[in-house]
Each structure stands twice: as C-alpha cells, then as structure tokens.
Amino acid sequence: MRNLDLALLRNFTVIARTGSISLASLQVGRTQSTLSMQMQRLEEFLEQALFHRTGSGVRLTAAGEKLLAHAERLLAGHDEILAEMGGTGLNGSVTLGCPEDYSIAFLPGVLESFFERHPDVELRMVCAPTTDLRPLLLRRQVDVALVSVADLANSEVIRSEDFVWVGRTTEPAILSRTALPLALSAPTTLDYRAACDAMEMINRRYRVAFASNSLAGLIAIARSGHAISVLTRTAVPPDLCIIAPGLLPTLPTIGIALEFSEPRPSSVVKALADHIREVLAAS
16 A cells, blocks of 8 residues: 655645745755655655746646645644644644734744643744735645734734824924825735825825835834834834824724634644634733
8 A cells, every 4th residue: 555655745735835945945944955856756656746847936736736735634634633642732833924013012922822832833934914914825825824904893803903103202303294204014004004094084295205014114214213104002112102192193993813724724723823812812
C-alpha cells in the first residue's frame, strides 16, 4: 500500500499558500533546493503536476488545488488526533493575519498567554491592512485574521475601537491652516474614508498630504507636526496627543472582528481564535 508523506504534504500547503518556494523555505526552515526536490517527489508519487512554475513564483494546477483541499483536511485531522490522544495540548500550525496597529496593541499579551497553554503550536504572522488581508484569506494564505469592520452589528465583532485625530499636541498650530494636511492610510481603508467623510460633513477644507499603509510612517508624520493623522485610540503612542474635542469633527467607532479562510477551521485555528476573543473582549 502506498502512503502519503505528511511532512511533504505540510510543506506543500505552505508553498501553496505563499505562492513562493523561497518564502516557504523561510517559514519551514528548509532550503529552497530541498523544498523543490520534495515537491518533485510528491508530484512523482501522485503522477500529476501540482504547480505551474513561473519567474515570479508558483501557482497551483487543477490537481494541486484538489490536493490542497484534501491535504488541509488531512493535516487538521492529524493534528487533532495528536492533541486529543497525546494529552499534551495542541500541535500544528496557524497563520494569523492582523493590521499593524492591532498587532502592536493586542498581540503581545494575546500570544504570550496562548503559548503558555499551547507551546507546541507553530505560528506564522502576516501584518497588513484589512483590505490586503481579505484576499489572503480567500487564497487561504492566512487561516484567520483580525480585521476592521464598519458594521458594529456584525456577529463576529469582538470589541469596538474609536478612531481619533492625532497630532503632536492637543491643539497643534496647523489646525489654523485653510486646508488641513492629513496623513492617512490607503484610500480603501476605513480610517481614510472616515477622515474624509468627517471633514466633508462640516465643509472643512483638507488635503491628504501624506499616505502610508505603515503605522510607523503615519506616527512619524504626526510626530513631525506637519500633518494630523487618524489612528485607533489604542494605537496612539504616549508621545502623541489626541486632538482636543470640538476642534475637529467626531470620527466613527469601528469593530474588530475575526474572519476565517475556511468555514470549518482546524482545532488549532479555532483555539487561537477563541483565545483572541477571550482576551480582547476582557481587555
């Protein structure tokens, strides 16, 4: 009887998710040549091509897509058996997506307490805006992601966060300018739309003077005093100030929610998601 090698399948899923043997090699701790030989072995074993190889990476063939769905279920079941029968906690891997501000504000405490319970879980992190995380979820390159949502009635909302105007002082001099310079994320993000909508509601002139999807970039611009930025309240560093109430229009409150790549996540993914809900709801 022929048997599939679970180690090959696990590495195959990482390559399939990243779309790159070089990126996968960094995640699994194997050289690119080793992974390439492993995938060649797997293709020979199954007698089917699993990847289209291009100059920019790899993408799955139809057979590769079919194998990925089976492999993820098989590996999830394998990890659940080890966890239940071994009695030593969860095993397996999970890829978590998270916007940069949430990763700084929430994840250190969340992950510390999670790994105290489940030290054998392998975690991969992808920090990106919500608009970039959703395509990664659809492509199953991320298992679960913390995302920002405008609808606070969404059943997956864990907690709410206020958007706030942030500057070098509570009453920065640039507020007197005819067209207020703003430092915002990409136009598709909630903070960008919230800021522009709020300014237009009161017919306040503004210009988007700086654009950056990097939290560090927005904070640096706010620190320089050359623009006002919009951050979630928990992401405001101690050396910056929330603009005094009444000087600028009120910004909306958004929700933080969990979204999954699969309707039935593995036990490892579910455990991490449940832990995130528990910690964030209590904090």
